[in-house]
Amino acid sequence: MEEVREPTVMVVKRDGRREAFDRNKILRGMMLACQKRPVSTETLEAAVDEIERRVYDSGEKEVSSQLLGEMVADALHKIDQVAYVRFASVYRQFEDISQFKEIVEVLTRRSRRKRARREKA
Numbered sequence: 001m002e003e004v005r006e007p008t009v010m011v012v013k014r015d016g017r018r019e020a021f022d023r024n025k026i027l028r029g030m031m032l033a034c035q036k037r038p039v040s041t042e043t044l045e046a047a048v049d050e051i052e053r054r055v056y057d058s059g060e061k062e063v064s065s066q067l068l069g070e071m072v073a074d075a076l077h078k079i080d081q082v083a084y085v086r087f088a089s090v091y092r093q094f095e096d097i098s099q100f101k102e103i104v105e106v107l108t109r110r111s112r113r114k115r116a117r118r119e120k121a
Contacts, residue, residue, distance in 0.1 A: 009060065009063055010061060012062050012064050021055060026052075027045065030072060031044060032086075033086045034083040051068070054071065073091060081111075084107075085103055085104065
């Protein structure tokens with residue numbers, strides 16, 4: 001029986017190193033961000049499936065770790081805001097509390113707008 005394999009996509013790290021795309025590494029990072037949060041493994045698996053599909057559907061042989069990080073951050077933002085802040089703080093290398101405050105303020109404004117739209121409906 002033959003196995004169909006996707007061509008390997010290389011991830012280009014910030015320092016220029018390259019390594020093979022590894023969906024399990026993305027899943028582990030998302031699971032770490034969601035630790036002790038009410039997020040199911042199935043939800044995270046579905047998000048990783050979508051990220052992986054987007055990477056392979058792009059047809060590119062290389063993808064930057066920065067782009068992958070943004071995809072993960074976007075997915076976590078939709079799944080759980082606490083996990084999103086956790087991930088963003090590491091991924092974006094926050095250096096002081098003002099960066100946390102800024103991201104929390106953005107999330108708070110978005111939540112208020114969503115709540116106001118629901119109340120109008």
